[in-house]
Amino acid sequence: MSVIYILxxxxxxxxxxxxxxxxxxxxxxxxxxxxxxxxxxxxxDELKKSPSKIIEVEKQKPI
Incomplete structure (x- = not known):
């Protein structure tokens, strides 16, 4: 039993x-x-090529 306590x-x-x-x-x-x-x-650049990402990038640009 004392071995268990040591372990x-x-x-x-x-x-x-x-x-x-x-x-x-x-x-x-x-x-x-x-x-x-x-x-x-x-x-x-690869992220900007997808259509959904282009829309997000264009929305972020100030006019």
Whole structure:
């Protein structure tokens, strides 16, 4: 029975360590997306070619 208490304690400690490592990675910007904004401008013209998008773009332009 004492082995179960040891295993539960060790598993909780390991879970807390992984949680702290995840929080540190998020705060340091590990999961920030730096690639998509640079590629988005390459596909901007394709979005304007579809008829529904052209209407939306024309509505946004001031007269």
């Amino acid at each position: 539960i304690t060790v598993s909780i400690v390991v879970a807390v360590v992984f949680l702290l490592a995840f929080i540190k990675a998020v705060k340091s910007g590990q999961y920030d997306d730096d690639y998509t904004p640079s590629v988005r401008m390459l596909f901007d």
